[in-house]
């Protein structure tokens with residue numbers, strides 16, 4: 001088990017594209033850290049550098065107290081789970097899981113024991129003699145997990161391991177992977193573009209945007225205090241409403257003319273962006289904001305109202321038992337639920 | 350109500366049933382089949398004629414030409430073709446030639462597969478300085494089969510003193526890019542992640558090749574083997590040129606040798622034996638294709654990834 005440290009790690013691909021700007025962070029021992037961000041933001045690049053599958057352009061990567069920049073992937077004592085599982089099609093489940101151990105020269109009895117143990121943990125015992133092509137997607141995913149577990153690595157690396165599964169299985173595997181990682185206490189880096197996965201699985205989230213770290217924090221910190229408009233709109237579904245406004249004399253007015261309650265300007269003056277989560281406002285007769293409803297979306301447990309506030313697009317999530325009645329309504333904002341960002345860089349004020 | 354609907358549906362199916370196997374003749378199908386049958390006959394009739402002819406004695410064939418019916422010389426002809434020593438030095442019989450053909454076919458096929466796989470492995474998986482250039486150079490050899498470069502090849506082989514050896518017979522034939530090309534295309538279709546997983550699993554270049562790549566390429570190897578074996582087996586020009594020692598003659602070459610005696614004017618060539626030898630020469634490639642047919646199709650069309 002080990003902590004992972006990236007020190008000003010940068011990646012420029014041979015074609016000149018900078019996939020990762022110099023990034024520094026530490027993943028504490030035993031934690032599961034999720035790298036999240038839209039497709040192409042450099043998540044896989046970062047993970048693959050830690051794995052040793054991609055060279056590091058600048059900076060240092062350490063696993064435990066060892067700098068691994070020049071160490072072969074096989075010698076980093078890591079295990080990786082790929083999106084398409086990358087199982088060896090011609091090997092049985094048993095041999096798939098044991099192959100890495102065999103290459104390390106472990107005795108057969110030890111390999112067998114570890115494989116059986118992992119198979120039991122993952123409920124794969126009855127499939128040990130099958131080929132990957134004779135397994136369902138979920139089972140293949142498990143075999144890939146098994147292959148990682150038997151190594152008893154210092155670090156698990158997951159690159160979108162659930163993307164190929166259907167929604168139901170994805171939810172189930174999400175919980176299983178999380179439980180397994182907790183139980184084994186192995187440090188893990190988990191890449192996903194799915195913010196729900198990030199929120200539900202992570203001890204700590206790293207939000208990436210076009211090769212740059214936007215924010216590092218616990219799921220709660222990220223959700224409650226997004227560091228930028230990018231994080232605010234990327235994390236959370238439905239995404240946070242972002243409205244143009246202006247601060248003057250300690251008050252925030254939306255472009256289009258409504259005063260935002262609960263906004264703490266801290267002396268800022270001039271243009272800014274106002275962020276309010278759809279679930280942080282509720283219809284109420286004495287609410288401060290006027291809201292014109294255009295479309296109602298039924299989600300079962302809740303209901304989404306899409307419309308405009310001060311002429312700007314705005315969504316509200318209401319519990320299903322609240323009637324979605326009028327075309328226009330008043331909204332009240334929860335205390336402390338208004339986020340303010342600057343207009344240029346979108347940083348939190 | 351239920352009753353009525355039941356009977357009505359019942360009678361409906363009954364009524365419909367007899368009309369289903371339509372007796373209309375599909376003229377297109379007939380036309381297609383006619384073409385196919387004509388093609389098949391065009392291919393098979395000569396083979397049949399050789400087979401039938403191989404049951405006659407030389408005199409009959411010499412007088413009346415190829416035969417449609419069967420004679421009574423089957424045993425005699427095949428026995429002679431296989432076991433009777435012939436040639437100037439009396440050192441070669443059908444069995445020797447069969448063995449030589451086998452060595453040529455197998456040596457060529459196996460050699461070509463090994464060389465082709467290794468070359469493709471190098472081109473696809475290693476960052477070589479001039480990988481693309483190397484590939485295109487190898488690829489250009491597709492345009493230069495042995496027949497085109499036969500004189501220089503002959504020069505080189507005799508200069509290396511490899512005339513009249515199996516090495517001289519087989520190696521120059523191996524030097525062309527067909528297998529390399531097919532394996533390259535195949536390797537490129539193997540997902541990148543598989544290679545990365547193997548790297549993390551500690552499989553070095555040799556282990557990866559033997560443990561992962563070769564088993565994955567099984568069907569491809571089988572397909573290549575069939576094509577190459579038949580190609581090697583049927584070689585005529587190069588063996589004729591490079592082997593003068595009769596103990597190295599292949600079957601395809603041997604057939605000509607029998608007819609040759611006619612040109613020498615010494616005696617009536619043994620046409621029956623020649624026909625028998627032709628049939629013997631055809632059999633192993635046919636058997637290989639028949640037995641490996643399903644592999645063949647799989648290897649070229651399907652990927653088990």
Ligand SMILES: Nc1ncnc2c1ncn2[C@@H]1O[C@H](COP(=O)(O)OP(=O)(O)O)[C@@H](O)[C@H]1O
Pocket residue numbers: 013014015017018019037038039040041042043044045046
């Ligand atoms: N081998 C490569 N060569 C050049 N550019 C690459 C390579 N791999 C990825 N990139 C680029 O680097 C950026 C980040 O890619 P990646 O890390 O795969 O993103 P993500 O996993 O977040 O979707 C993308 O713009 C991608 O086009």
Ligand SMILES: [Mg+2]
Pocket residue numbers: 043044045
């Ligand atoms: Mg990716």
